[in-house]
Amino acid sequence: MDADIFLILLQDGVVNGAIYALLALSLVLVFAVTRVIFIPQGEFVAFGALSYATLDLGRTPRSIWLLLALGAAATVCGLWTQRRTLNRTALAMLLSETAVFPLAVAGLVLWLAPLKLGVAVEAILALAIVTPMGLLIYRVAFQPLAEASVLVLLIAAVGVHLALVGLGLVFFGPEGSRATAFSSANFTLGPLSVPGQALWILGFTALLIVGLYLFFGFTLHGKALRATAVNRLGARLVGIPTADAGRIAFGLAGFIGALSGVLIAPLTTVYYDSGFLIGLKGFVAAIVGGLVSYPIAATAAIAVGCVESFASFWASAFKEVIVFSVIVPVLLWLSLRSGAPAEEE
C-alpha cells in the first residue's frame, strides 16, 4: 500500500468514524441517564437519511405518518400512565408534545415539501420529523419501565428496534435512496480529494461534541442531567423528575440519529434497515468507553471507522467481521477490570 492510498483510507475512516462518534455519544448519553442500551439508535439514522432523501426529490416523506402514529400511541400511553395525576397543565404539556407538535411538523412538511426550498430547509424538516420520534418512543416504551432492570430495558430496546425496522419497511419501502450533497465543492489536499460533504460531517460532529461538552459541563440543566444520572435517589429526594431527564436524553438521541442520517444520505445509499449496522458500530465504540466515558467512546469511534476502512481495502468481504471482532478483546479487558460502575452511594 502506498502513502496515497493510506491517506485516502484514513480520510474515509475518519469521516465514517465521526458519524460513529456521534452515535456513540448518543448511546452513552442515553445509557447514563436512563440505563437503556439503545439498540434502535441506528433506525433514527435510516429514517433521517430516507426522510431527507425523499424531501430532496420534492416529495413528502411518509415518515410524517409514522411520526403521527407514534404521537397517537404516546398520547394514549401518557393519558394512561398519568391518569391519576393529570391536571390541566400536565395535560396541555402532554398534548403539545405528543399531538400538537407532530401535527405541526406534518403540516409544515406537507406544505413545504413540494416547494423544493433547498437542502438547508429539507435537512431541517428531516430533523424536525425524526427528532421528536426519540422522545415519543421514550414515552411509549421506556418511561413505563423506568424502574426496571438493565436487562428488561435491553429487551424492550430490542423490541423497539425490531418494530422500527418493520415500520421502516412499511413507510419507506424496500428501495434505497441517496440524496444530493450539501455542497458540490471539492477540495484538493495533496493526494486527497476531500468532498465538501466530508467537511460538513466533520464540522457538525465537532460542533455537536463541543455543544454537548458545553451543555453538560457548564449549564445547570446539563449538570443536573449528569447529576441525576449518577444519583437517581438524590434526584428523587429533591423532587427532580427523572422522567424529564429521560425525555431530554431520548430527544437528543433522536436528534443525533437524524442528523447523522442527513449527513450520510449524500454519501451512501441508505435502505430502511441500513441503520442497524451503522448504529452497531457506534455501539462498539460506546462499549469500548464502558458506556460511561464520552471521550473514550468518541476516540474509539474514529478507530472503528479506520479499522473498517482499512479492512474494506484488504479484505472487503470480511469488513464487518473484522470490525466486530475488535470488540472481543475489549470486552475481555473490560470484564477483567473491576465491575461495572455502580450507582453513586
Add this chain to the structure above:
Amino acid sequence: MAEAFLEVENLNTYYGDSHILKDLSFKIRRGETVALLGRNGVGKTTTLKSIVGWVPPRSGRVSFEGRNVTGQEMMKNARLGISLVPEERRIFTNLTVFENLKLATVTAQKPGWSLQDVYDHFPRLQERATNKGDEISGGEKQMLAIARALVQDTKLLLLDEPTEGLAPLIVREVEAIIREIKSKGMTILLVEQNFYSALAVADRCYIIDQGTIKFEGTPDQLRGNTEVLSRYLHV
C-alpha cells in the same frame, strides 16, 4: 390530640422476607419536633424510608396533612413538602455547593428559604460555595443536605442521624441549626443514636424496638424512666 400533621398507622414493611416494621404507629403535630430513638438496626431508617416511599410499606397507612400518601413515589412526596435528609446525605458530588442549592431551588414547587437565608444560617456553605460536593467535609455535607431541603418549600423535615460521624464541635453546630429551623416553625422528625443530642431539641420522643413503638413521652418523662432507658437504649 390536635389533628395530626403526619400520621403513621400500623405500618408493616419488609425487606424481601424479613419483616422489619411491625404494626408501627405514631403521630406528629404541626410545628413539633419529634425524636425517634432506638438501638442499631431496630428499624428507624426503615421507618423514614417507608414514610417517603423509598421502601413502600406492605400494609398500613401514612397520611400527611390529612392526605393519604402511603407508598407514594418519593418524588411526589418531596413535592408535597416531605423532605428526607438520609444518613448518606445524597447530595450531588459532581456539582458545587452552590449548584446543589440552585438545582434544589429551581426544582422546588414553591420557594422556601432564599439563598441568602441559607448563607446567613450556614456561613460555612457560603465559604465553600464553589467547592464540589465531594470536596467538602462530612459536616458541610450534612449542612448542605439540610439546606437543600430548606430552599424547597419543606413542611416536614425527616433527619436521619444528622450528627453521626461528625466531630463534637460540628455536632454542636448542626444541633444549633436544627434548633434554629425548629424555632422558625418547621415540623421535624429526628432519628438519633445520640440520645442526649435528640432530647435537647425534641418536644416528644418515641422509642422503637424490633419494629414497634415501645415508649412515647416527653424528654423529661424519658429521662426519668430508667427502666425504659436501660431496656431499649442501654443507657
